[in-house]
Amino acid sequence: MSALTLRAVSKRYGTVVACDGVDLDIDPGEIHGLLGENGAGKSTLMRILFGLETRDAGTVLRDGEPVRIAGPQDAAALGLGMVHQHFSLIDPLPVWENVILGDTGRIRRAAAQAEIHAVAQRYGLPIDPLAIVGTLSAGERQRVELIKCLRRDPGVLILDEPTSVLTRAESAELFAVLRRMVRSERRAVVLISHKLAEIAAATDRVTVLRRGRVVFRSATRDTDVAELARQMVGRDVSLGAEAAALGLLPATPEAESEVDQTPAMRLRGLVVRPFLNGVDLDVRPGEITGLYGAEGNGQTVLGDVLSGLIVPDAGIVELSGVPVALKRPGALHRAGLGIVPEDRHRAGVVLDLSVAANLVMKDPVLNRRRLRRTAQGLAEEFGIVAASLDAPLRTLSGGNQQRVVLARELSAHPKVLVVAQPSHGLDVGAAEDLYSRLRSCARDGVAVLLISTEIEEVLGLTDRIAVIASGRIAGEMRTADATAERLGLLVGGVAR
């Protein structure tokens, strides 16, 4: 019997049908992959299961019994555990308080900490219960989420895009833990991921969701990456050219003609203690330059410097040969730098403002009719899918939110475009779309800097790669000369 069954579950938001008659069976002892384009309705489906969203129609059965789920507590009582796409942890609180949040009864500090140790030991998820969550890395935060779920001994564990913020090593660890749980404890696991390679390697069965409908289901071993990609996107995709978007390593990096020009952006001796220790980097027009490194080696801080959020302790940023007065807010933007920051939720957009307002935020003109036309044009050009231009940005899927940021930045015709961790939380279609936009941007002569922790992305997309480790450029090469091994050595050799 299935551990968890959905029958004809539907949900609509205004005119957007997020889930359309979804049937799904999750068996104990299996890792079930749920794949789908951006906005396909995966998160909505899971939120319904946790009582965070009410469904319009359909039934949910647990071990064959119809159940009513009015809130997360009901879900927990039914043995459903969830690791959310956007972490549900509270930063200023220590690990142990986060873990017991949502329990009832008296707080037993020592017992809670002992329990965390025990769960951590059992599943190989080392963590300090006293650490403040806000100081942890993404991988560690996810461990906390997992421990929080696992200590309630869930029969069904659901992970929404769990690897989108993890490094490759961390993802591999996660899958090992999941496999152990499924094999020796007969739990059911639902894995939502946009990386095809992961779904292919880590799941037993796979269901593909497209525009809220189930379009494909199969045992994982009976299908292949090409088939899955086609089902998810709804058309043929080229595994070679779009490998990075599909979460695959490119077979052979394309060798491209040498572009040799003066840099559009030049970083010299950038220091932000203790994160950046003298970064020198050139970004040339017509090229995509990748800045690759493991998390915590200064990428994020460099992104913040280029966003104007941090003023560096030392060093210069030159755009088209002219040093920028970094202390002045907006100076980088005026000098022709566009940026799609890493944390779109914080720096890139205002989630509670409408799509239209976000699109034209940087426009100096305040003529509503004209702004509206501009916004409409941008939304069409960039394929932004939204219930309406007046809908708050919060209601859009991750990919569409990102298109809004990208559209806004490109509409200012920047000379340099910086994109940080652009594919976090996106799936194939959206990432592919983004990558082709970045490529055409470079073709138009923009100098693109791609800051990324994803090796597939860096190898598949860039013309030149610089590796950052411990706040310094550890090496630089043409992408044609780069291999995963060589990059791995540079990342690991000097770092931490």
Place this chain on the structure above:
Amino acid sequence: MSLAGDIETVLSSGVRLAAPLAFAACGEYLAERAGTLNISVEAMMLGAAFGAVAVAGLTGSGIAGLLAGVLIGALIGLVHGVLAHGLAVNTFVVGLVLNALVLGLTSYLIATAAPLSRPPERWPLYSLLAIVPLTWWLVGRSRWGLELRAAGENPQAAAMTGIRVNLRRRQALLWCGALSGLGGAYLAVGEVGSFNQNMTAGRGYLVIAAVIFGGWRLARTLVGCALFGLADALRLALPALGVTLNSQLLISAPYLLALLAMLLFASRHNQPQALGRPFPRGGA
């Protein structure tokens, strides 16, 4: 009078002037940790001061007066909570309206609160010795307090783990109302022995300043209260000490001090991240 005697007088009256602030600050601290920047603390104190004098005069019992103050404060907390965290009216608008309403009502009804014939009773001061540790324990150690803090830091994440954010915030306002009420009642019954129009005169805002000065930590918040209380005592003692300054100007001294203290010492490091931000999801 000797210098030592002067200092002693100022210190002891400082403690007594700080006490009403300290009661209310325990409440405001808890409410702010849950995410409500509650400016109706002024209304809570003033309404309670009035009610306490009226009821104490009617019954002849100081305790009954204090209890009445606690109830009135809690009632204002309830109204604020339902409006701001049930019906989602802007919390500042709610606070301003309540402050104005209570000031008007108590001024209108002032005749019903005749000065008390009995001497002031200072013993409620000692209940602080229980209330402060209790507040600390509730916020820092109890499950309820953990859920309050979660609601004040990240209501979305708290709701995802099944916490009823707005319910917790309403409950926090009840606690805040009860303690602010106690503070206001103590001021009227325990110190002054009568009710005067607008007798709290902005002490509620001093309480908010103390919480901010304290960086959302209880011990430092109380230090802030002590500081403002002392400044108040010093101001009152100056004429007796032979110093003459414009009294209208002097009245503003504690507030200027509050401003200065916040400018110099306040750190936003511990500020609840969702302070003052409503959580719109349903009425839960």
